[in-house]
Amino acid sequence: MDMIRRTLVVAAIGGAALAAAPVFAQDKFITVASTTSTENSGLFKAILPVFEKQTGIQVRVVALGTGQALDLARRGDADVLFVHNKRAEEKFVAEGYGIDRNDVMYNDFVLVGPKSDPAKVGGGKDILVALKTIEAAKAPFASRGDKSGTHSAELRYWKAAGVDPTAGKGSWYRETGSGMGATLNTASGMSAYVLTDRGTWLSFKNRGDLTVLVEGDPRLFNQYGIMLVNPAKHPHVKKDMGQVFIDWVLSPAGQKQIASYKIGGQQLFFPNAKQ
Amino acid sequence: MRAPSSILPLVLESVSFVAGGRAIVDAISCEIGAGSRTVIVGPNGAGKSVLMRLCHGLLRPTSGRVVWRGVGTAAIGRRQAMVFQRPVMLRRSAIANLEYALALQDVARADRTRLAREAIERVGLGHLAGRSARVLSGGEQQRLAIARAWALRPEVLFLDEPTASLDPTATREIETAIAAIHACGTKIVMTTHNLGQARRLADEIFFLNQGRLAEHAPAERFFTAPATAEAAAFIKGELPWT
Amino acid sequence: MNSLHEAFGQAAALVASGDATLIEIVLLSLRVSLTAVLVAALIGLPIGAAIAVGRFPGRRTLIVVLNALMGLPPVVVGLLVYLLLSRAGPLGALGILFTPTAMVIAQTVLILPIIAALSRQAIEDAWSEYQEQLRSLGAGRLSAAFTLLWDTRFSLLTAVLAGFGRAAAEVGAVMIVGGNIDGVTRVMTTAIALETSKGDLPLALGLGVILISLVLILNAAAYLTKEAAQRRYG
Incomplete structure (x- = not known):
């Protein structure tokens, strides 16, 4: 029947359009759960391109309140956590959801x-x-x-x-x-x-x-910390790429990038990683 | 072309149709035979349209039976067609509407075009074949509806008030088409509220009043010597009808 | 109001600049919402036709539920899809949370009831007009449903456009399942939300002006097409 044929054609076009969408995906990336303060202040926009250019790893930042970011990471929906609530972060690590928390910077x-x-x-x-x-x-x-x-x-x-x-x-x-x-x-x-x-x-x-x-x-004083989501809890966590990112943020190069981010001549974040 | 085995006669055995607690068709028994043109007349609300739908199979009787008594009773639905008071055309070209009907009857694709073309020429709409059916005038749409029914080569064609909403010219064209279809051997069963039309087209008359079959007679006798007082009053225009 | 004036200025300046990020965001918005509309139409239109033409127990309840679901809050849809796609959720293994695919899924869920309910209404209206004729011609319910889908195509376009409008305008669902990731899942509405939270109201409003203009252009194009076709087909 004509109608059925027409419908099938439409369905086929739709299917093709969906199939043609793999441009959506890029596999070399990590997901970082972070806070609105780091995202909204423009810090990530300033420092991430440097990291991405060096390593080829795309950093996808989901910016939420620290509480939500912790929940997200607890469910395994992020590879790295970059937030600012030291007590909650330490609890997060103690419960086994994260490993190796490090101070990054403060404002x-x-x-x-x-x-x-x-x-x-x-x-x-x-x-x-x-x-x-x-x-x-x-x-x-x-x-x-x-x-x-x-x-x-x-x-x-x-x-x-x-x-x-x-x-x-x-x-x-x-x-x-x-x-x-x-x-x-x-x-x-x-x-x-x-x-x-x-x-x-x-x-x-x-x-x-x-x-x-x-x-x-x-x-x-407002301390920011970074940690990897525990791969033992969530096996899909991209621990190698995540660790590369953490290491870079804590390295002199990363710390220098953070220090150099300014708005109207004013420095926003002060790196204080222990290296 | 006459099918080798006819589905006629159509027999109604004490058929009633009740809706809303009211018997719209009330215990009608009759037999509709092959060949002749049967016209159902009666005042407004007599149950003509419902009776026609019961015959065609669109409605099921509340009680009683509608039986095709002929030999070739396989695929009865495909041996009959119906034309409604208001034609319903699909949003596509005139000719495509005919081809659609043929496709539903599993006519092979190659034959569809030919049969549709033949039918549309017969009602004199060949020049409008490519036009969208829904933008045609009321009369043209009704002729197209007749062509659609005709293309199916039915043995029986039901027509429910086919000219009720048409002007005299369009009415004449429809009547010509009906006559031509009958001449090709198709049994005609139609309702009308137009007594002139009934006189022109009918071989036999079914006179319905208040859901009952009040009189069944050859057309000539019905109009000249009605057997019942009701029919006489109806012919004189003393019963309300529209 | 001063900031309104500023917003239109911002919108004009943004469009004139041909900013690559803006273009990327606009394209992603269109791609996500149009894909969602396509999928929702492919599923929703047959559902609408089936309910319009079908006779089955629970039909009336289904219609009421479907009509009610038209008002689904996007945040609720976002949350449901998030819980499904989260690593800890039943479909977590797919790993598609925070991707455009997840946004397409959320918007599809959001607008499916709209397309199904509106098309059900349009097709049912047509069905009451066509029913006797189609049955007389020997059409079963299935083939009648397909016939009606095609014959009501102009009305259905309106149903699909309503779905698109809703998809393109919502922010709650895509924010949750997309995460508003710069360059990956940032669309017009989440960008507007972000600029609002940064206090850059003129820019946010400017983006809003662009979004509304896009939806307007799409609707106008669809309307004109529909009108021309309707004149031709009646």
């Missing part, structure tokens, strides 16, 4: 907020005092609320300050449940205080009324 967190600064925390050097003041003033505070590295750090500061911000949920304490950029957008929109990593802040363009108010507290 720092900064507390940003509206220029009007209703809680009057600007210029302070103590993050704990600043948070207590914000809580006392019931000034709007935007939290990631997404179990990311930055969120975990923020919660640690609240705890150290002896404040339970969740009591202010729904009023002054607002959890966005999204990434750093989205949370900055929200904070900018409602003139709220927000804790952010400096890298994302420097590359963030929609600042509106926001400005850096508190920085320089040693507690705001």
Whole structure:
């Protein structure tokens, strides 16, 4: 019948189109689960081409909050993990999901907020005092609320300050449940205080009324670590290529690339691998 | 060409069709024989169209039986065709609509083109063969529907109010086509609400009223000396019909 | 609004620059969504025809479910496909998570109900008009279904376009199963999400303008084709 023939022709064309799509695949690659801060700040875009050119290994970065990135790696959906929540990373390794965690670099967190600064925390050097003041003033505070590295750090500061911000949920304490950029957008929109990593802040363009108010507290130190997903747990992990990447990031060449990444003359990340 | 063994006569044994609790066709028994032109008439809602669909096999009787009593009863569906009040044409050329119908009857590809071409010429639409069927006028579409039925060389052709929505010129063309098909030996069974048309075309009349077969007579006698008061009233135009 | 103005400027500048990355992203978007539409149409149209013409127990329930599935949240689809394709999932061995193939699968799942439900409606309407004629001509349900698929082709094009629009516009599913990997799985919508999170709203909006223009051009082309064909075929 005509109709059946026509349908078959269409199906054949469709099949051919699908079959002609292997351009999609490239086999020499690794998948790195990382954080929005490293991706959004443009760091990977700056350093990865150098690595890829040297080794021919394509690095595919899936950028998520650190919590999500850890989950992803735990399921075996990444070869290398490059995140910033040292405690969670050490737990990850202790549970056997990762091996050989190494410090890579650090940057720092900064507390940003509206220029009007209703809680009057600007210029302070103590993050704990600043948070207590914000809580006392019931000034709007935007939290990631997404179990990311930055969120975990923020919660640690609240705890150290002896404040339970969740009591202010729904009023002054607002959890966005999204990434750093989205949370900055929200904070900018409602003139709220927000804790952010400096890298994302420097590359963030929609600042509106926001400005850096508190920085320089040693507690705001933000350490990034890298590790291989455990091939014993997930046999498909590309351990050789993954190790090549890790070794490069930790090598003087890789560390130099990280140090040389700047926005507006400002260095974003400070390499501190122990070699 | 007459098939070697006829499927006729068609016998209805106390056929009823009930829908929505109402008997639309009510215990009709009759026999429709070969050769003649049978015209079913009756007022609006008498059950003409339903009766025709029961005969053609599109509807199943609620009770009773529709039986083809002829010898050659294999593949009865292929020995009969039907033309509806509103022709349904597929979105393709006029000639392709005919070829489609032939393909459904497993006619060999080479024969399809020839049979379709013959049929479309017979209804005088040869010059429109390549045009899309759906953009033809109502009258042309109905002639095409007749050509489609004709191409199948049915032994029996059912027509349900084939000219109900057509103007006089188109009606005349359809009537000519029906006469030509009958002349080729096809049994004609049609319904009409047009008494003039019934007079022109009928050899025998089935008169339906309120789902019952009120009168069955040769056309001549039906129009000159109706046996029932209902039929007489109908002929005089005293029963509501459309 | 100033940033709206800026967005159109950005869009124009982006298009004028012929930026290779942009072209790559646009092509990947089209390739992923068009492939998904093709696959979903090949599966969805016959399903729609079968439900329209078929008579089987549970048919009405199936129609209701199908109609409801038209509103599937992309994130849910993304999550389901992610769990399927994840290394820890049942299809993990395929190793296609974070590839365009995974995105095609997610979008196919997302738009299959749309194409099936809309085509079911169109074909059922035609079926009620054609049914007696086709049965009279001796067509069985299967061959009637194929006839109707071809005869309603102009209406079905609209169903397929609706599927394409949804596929090209969604971000939730491709973000999860594609991972928005630069140069590999970054498409228009995930690029827009990324630029938004970087706070570069004009660029994000500019990309949005380009995306909408593309969908508009495709729809206009399809509409004109359909109109011309409809004039010819009635």
